[in-house]
Amino acid sequence: MAYSTDLDVFEEHRSVLMGVAYRMLGAFADAEDVVQDTWLRWSTADREQVRDARGYLVRIATRLSLDRLRQAQARREAYVGSWLPEPVATDVRGDELSDGSERALLAESVTLAMLVVMESLSPLERAVFVLREAFGFPYAEIGATLDRSEEAVRQLAGRARRHVTERKPRYDVDVAAQRTITERFLEAAAGGDLEGLMAVLAPDVDVVSDAGGKAKAPRRVITGADKTARFLLGGTRDLGDLVEPRFVLREINGRPGLVLLSKGEPDSVMGLEVRAGRIARVYVMRNPEKLGAVTP
Incomplete structure (x- = not known):
């Protein structure tokens, strides 16, 4: 007792x-x-x-x-x-x-x-x-x-x-608006729409990736809308090593984000930060040892 x-x-x-x-x-x-x-x-x-x-x-x-x-x-x-x-x-x-x-x-x-x-x-x-x-x-x-x-x-x-x-960067806190931007981001990236992707990215957007040397990802920060868009479109096209790949919209650390699944298990996680209605930062997590708290 x-x-x-x-x-x-x-x-x-x-x-x-x-x-x-x-x-x-x-x-x-x-x-x-x-x-x-x-x-x-x-x-x-x-x-x-x-x-x-x-x-x-x-x-x-x-x-x-x-x-x-x-x-x-x-x-x-x-x-x-x-x-x-x-x-x-x-x-x-x-x-x-x-x-x-x-x-x-x-x-x-x-x-x-x-x-x-x-x-x-x-x-x-x-x-x-x-x-x-x-x-x-x-x-x-x-x-x-x-x-x-x-x-x-x-x-x-x-x-x-x-x-x-x-x-601390100044990001939007309206989660509903962020979700709408995230959906537009996903639609453009999955559809290979460079113009649509550029429309939702801030000019000074950057991408910070974490793979810990255990998966393919840039080791340096990518800065600028054009470089970011081309990197993201290249990543969505290069899914040949994944089994039944699909993106799922999720809330990641209190903000709308994306999970890329391979055979139903997380392969990558994207956390998006929005400022003035556009995506100002993209966090890409690919270290498999860090994806345990993102359930399918």
Whole structure:
């Protein structure tokens, strides 16, 4: 009976733990491991010493995420090509990344654009930013989690907020309008319509690809509508190695995106960012090790 009660309490807070860990790490599989390790520690903890289960669990998950993030930084420096966060199909897993409150704010904090910007923060700045800006934890509680004074946490939060504000691109937030643009993009790309594709691309659009050396993809950023359009059309024509290829419209990290399936399994994921009614950035994820959170 005690095990059931312990598990019920843990499950009540699983979504916030998953949300914190994923935003910290940018990797869904690693976040799942952190949540599992948090459960193992919770299952053996002395519950009589725990006054606030949510705070206690978040503290464990944050510290575990910090350890993993510091370890991951060295691996990312040696990564082949651009490193992008692991995409998540939020039309299926959206509830796993939030605690059910302030849904719009939580969705914004999980977009690929935001996660890419957060990659430039130090591990401590990232932890403070996630806990404060995405989940609204008090400074004092964050300080207890990170073994820092409240004043130090406020300073970290200020630096992180300024850094994100300076670097965060301005994209449209009207999801319905973005979906319409995405549908036009897919129709033009699948139909080999260069003119139609150019019509939905911003002049300064760029393409950032992540294959980790495990699949074919540009290692450098492609910039400009003409180069982007020709790259995308070339990619849609070059599907000979895929079995029963087809594109599916999905919500990727809170924004409309595309999944290219081969024999029913994800081969590639495209995350699209829209600015002033046109696509301003295309994220292309092809590393097969990063596609586990995009279910068919």
